[in-house]
Amino acid sequence: MENPHPPHPPKGIIQAWIDYLAVQKNRLPATLEAYARDVQSLLPETWPPTTEEIQERLLHLKTIQEWQTVTLARKISALRSFLRFAYQEGYLAEDWSDFWEVPRFWRKVPTYLTPEEAQHLVEAPFTGRHAPRNRLLLELLYSCGLRVSEACQLSLHAIDQENQFIEVRGKGEKIRWVPYGRAVEKALAAYLSVRQAQYKPRRGAEHYLFLSQKGGPLTRIQAYYIVQAAARTAQIEKPISPHALRHSFATHLLLAGMDIAILQRLLGHASMNTTQHYLQWVGAELKPILLRYHPRAQPPPTPPHEPSDLK
Numbered sequence: 001m002e003n004p005h006p007p008h009p010p011k012g013i014i015q016a017w018i019d020y021l022a023v024q025k026n027r028l029p030a031t032l033e034a035y036a037r038d039v040q041s042l043l044p045e046t047w048p049p050t051t052e053e054i055q056e057r058l059l060h061l062k063t064i065q066e067w068q069t070v071t072l073a074r075k076i077s078a079l080r081s082f083l084r085f086a087y088q089e090g091y092l093a094e095d096w097s098d099f100w101e102v103p104r105f106w107r108k109v110p111t112y113l114t115p116e117e118a119q120h121l122v123e124a125p126f127t128g129r130h131a132p133r134n135r136l137l138l139e140l141l142y143s144c145g146l147r148v149s150e151a152c153q154l155s156l157h158a159i160d161q162e163n164q165f166i167e168v169r170g171k172g173e174k175i176r177w178v179p180y181g182r183a184v185e186k187a188l189a190a191y192l193s194v195r196q197a198q199y200k201p202r203r204g205a206e207h208y209l210f211l212s213q214k215g216g217p218l219t220r221i222q223a224y225y226i227v228q229a230a231a232r233t234a235q236i237e238k239p240i241s242p243h244a245l246r247h248s249f250a251t252h253l254l255l256a257g258m259d260i261a262i263l264q265r266l267l268g269h270a271s272m273n274t275t276q277h278y279l280q281w282v283g284a285e286l287k288p289i290l291l292r293y294h295p296r297a298q299p300p301p302t303p304p305h306e307p308s309d310l311k
Helices: 013-024 029-042 051-065 069-088 115-122 131-143 148-152 182-198 220-233 242-255 260-267 272-276 279-293
Strands: 165-169 175-179
Touching: 013 029, 013 069, 029 051, 029 069, 051 069, 115 131, 115 220, 115 242, 131 148, 131 182, 131 220, 131 242, 148 220, 148 242, 175 260, 220 242, 242 260, 260 272
Parallel strands: none
Antiparallel strands: 165 175
16 A cells, blocks of 8 residues: 655654654563664665665575574564554555564573572572672562563562562553562561662662662663572573573472463463463473373383293
């Protein structure tokens, strides 16, 4: 379908698109930054581009940068969103948003920890002035299943210590309430008792729960290094990231028998399909248990050997 508005120079179009996603779609700042980088890398220098130019650049970058399918899917998704916006705003004469299909892919099951490994990591013996803060961060990632971005953005007012709930702002600024238990309660009390004396918050950072050494909010990169340090101390050789603790939280609850619909609410997933990806590993883990304990899953007993009659 032809657009009645002629294409015109795209001055500020990417920023306009980013602003649209921020306001209309409630995308997080980190997502917006990634989308902007993706589209800027895929657009040719001339405008309006042709589908052939974009396709050639897409294939070229995919080859030289060896993108995995999941990376390619994200970049194409961002590109389609941008092209749809450009058409609707009159920057393109045609709607090309459906020209590229998002490739299908199997989601890789993230690295998980056994319950014993998770306990060793969370209880890793930190030393120094940041030990209480680091312990609380690890507890929230594993005991509450928070995303690392959610943990870093927590405010002091998000903690309901009386009822032991945390107000978590997830993707799209959706709010959910996550309960916590004794381990988080203990770690929270230890950190809050020293937070005021140990950290001097910068202007505008006073309300953040987690503060860095310089008084700003703790960043995702700093949280990543905290998890890495705990993994080394616990002598865990698997490649561990903050998301591995969230995945372990979900996996261990499913193995303990939690209803997947309740787990979906705890994790803050908008779609049940996202939560069901955790079943990929859980199903494999439960199979040997079923074969071992269920009476009708065991192989039939071998009949005793009867010696033949001697003649």
